[in-house]
Amino acid sequence: MAKKENSKPAEKMVFNVGAVIYEPGSTIKNKTGGWRAMKPKIDQAKCIKCGICWANCPDMSVKKNEKGEFEIDYDYCKGCGICANECPVKAILMEIEKK
Amino acid sequence: MIRGLPEEEYFAPGHRACAGCGGALALRHVLKATGKNIVVVQATGCMEVVSSPYPETSWRVPWLHVAFETAAPTASGVARALKTQGKEDVKVVAFGGDGATFDIGFGGISGTFERNENIMYVCNENGAYMNTGMQRSSATPFGASASTMPAGKKIPGKKELKKPVALILAAHNAPYVATASVCDLNDINRKVKKAMAIKGPTYIEINSPCPTGWYCDSAKAIEVARLAMQTRIAPMYEIENGKVTITHDITEPKPVEEYLKAQGRFKHLSPEQIKEIQGQVDKEWAKLKKLQDAGCEL
Known part of the structure; x- marks a missing residue:
């Protein structure tokens, strides 16, 4: 019986490494802020600093600064409006994005 | 800590999920x-596609993408490998959407729970195959229109009920099974922490709105999820060693109409159909209540 030419012993088998990404959280390179049609604006005078906007943001785009105030990270905010809708004191207003 | 939730983010922004993604x-x-x-093992689906556009990733924890049906079996393999290496403090978490959990990967999940593997399975339940274009899944609610069975003159929306996967997995003698919703984030935190501390297969189903597939305003996403809880459409309960506890007891439910009217996928419903849905929801709630009050093991 002729030996198949392409058959290799098991120890010589090479497995190709699939798609491996070595840099965790690297989507931060992708600024999704460009998707925005509506822009949220926090009225700091009205804000009671409850953090509901921070907790409910699907894009991790509400941040707390050193003063303890919440602010929007416009690099990633997609303008979904959840923060404005959930705000208990209506301190966040959605404006039309001007580009 | 803000609102009792940790400030660390292990999911990075810049992911490609739609605006208002639950x-x-x-x-x-x-x-x-x-x-x-x-270690996260994730089935194919929306959350996999949006979080790993090669060569980027949104994950800040070890993460594996596997075929649609193999999240739970792969997770059991990873868990066993970690056990062999003596790293039993590392928990393996499998993620899947409702397509991967309710339909395609269901056999694998059932096997994983039957073998009593030490993993936590989290299902992101939004009621259709949203990633490929809102096709019907067995989690699609009764009456909803989906792209593979659009409501029209002959078909009045989905005619079948949602598969009760949480109850099915509890019937596998799982130590912990829970349903949650993005309308109560502290509750998700509590239930996940509870499941993490348990050795054995645990399952958490999170009802999450999909503004694109539900045809609702992205700003109202959380509001719609809250309505699902308040109308008893998405009951939130946990089953510990077979004992059912309703964690969010809705004593004065809103009519289901309020939830249905907020979404385009239900806009075709007639008053009779809405009445039928109300009847089903009341029946399901009564069943859960009975299970809870009887105190017997499922």
């Missing part, structure tokens, strides 16, 4: 609760 919010809060000492 699934991305659910993932973010599950990872906040688990911390970084985990």
